[in-house]
Amino acid sequence: MNIELEGLTKRILGTGNFISIDHNKCNNCERCLIICVMNLWRRREGKICIIDGYQSKCLECAACYQVCDAGAIQFQYPKGGTGIVIEKG
Numbered sequence: 001m002n003i004e005l006e007g008l009t010k011r012i013l014g015t016g017n018f019i020s021i022d023h024n025k026c027n028n029c030e031r032c033l034i035i036c037v038m039n040l041w042r043r044r045e046g047k048i049c050i051i052d053g054y055q056s057k058c059l060e061c062a063a064c065y066q067v068c069d070a071g072a073i074q075f076q077y078p079k080g081g082t083g084i085v086i087e088k089g
């Protein structure tokens, strides 16, 4: 399914689970909550989590992965052909 965002961005859903968190490594620093421009991270019952269905909103910028010094976030780009596509004009 394709979704148009302001005519510039197309997304194909069904990209699988490309971000996950290891709660044994997470130190609750909340950097991922702060850095995510799409506001996809939450604290639930004391644990940091990414929201259900994040795939439909995530920009795949990997900022959450980059700021996690604890190495608690696993990030991999969605498999070929299923990620975000930016179009000019």
Ligand code: SF4
Pocket: 021, 025, 026, 027, 028, 029, 030, 031, 032, 033, 048, 067, 068, 069, 070, 071, 072, 073
């Ligand atoms: S940046 Fe990493 S260590 Fe910090 S709250 Fe997020 S997942 Fe946990």
Ligand code: SF4
Pocket: 019, 035, 036, 037, 038, 039, 040, 054, 057, 058, 059, 060, 061, 062, 063, 064, 065
């Ligand atoms: S990859 Fe970017 S948009 Fe997606 S959850 Fe991480 S910081 Fe947010």
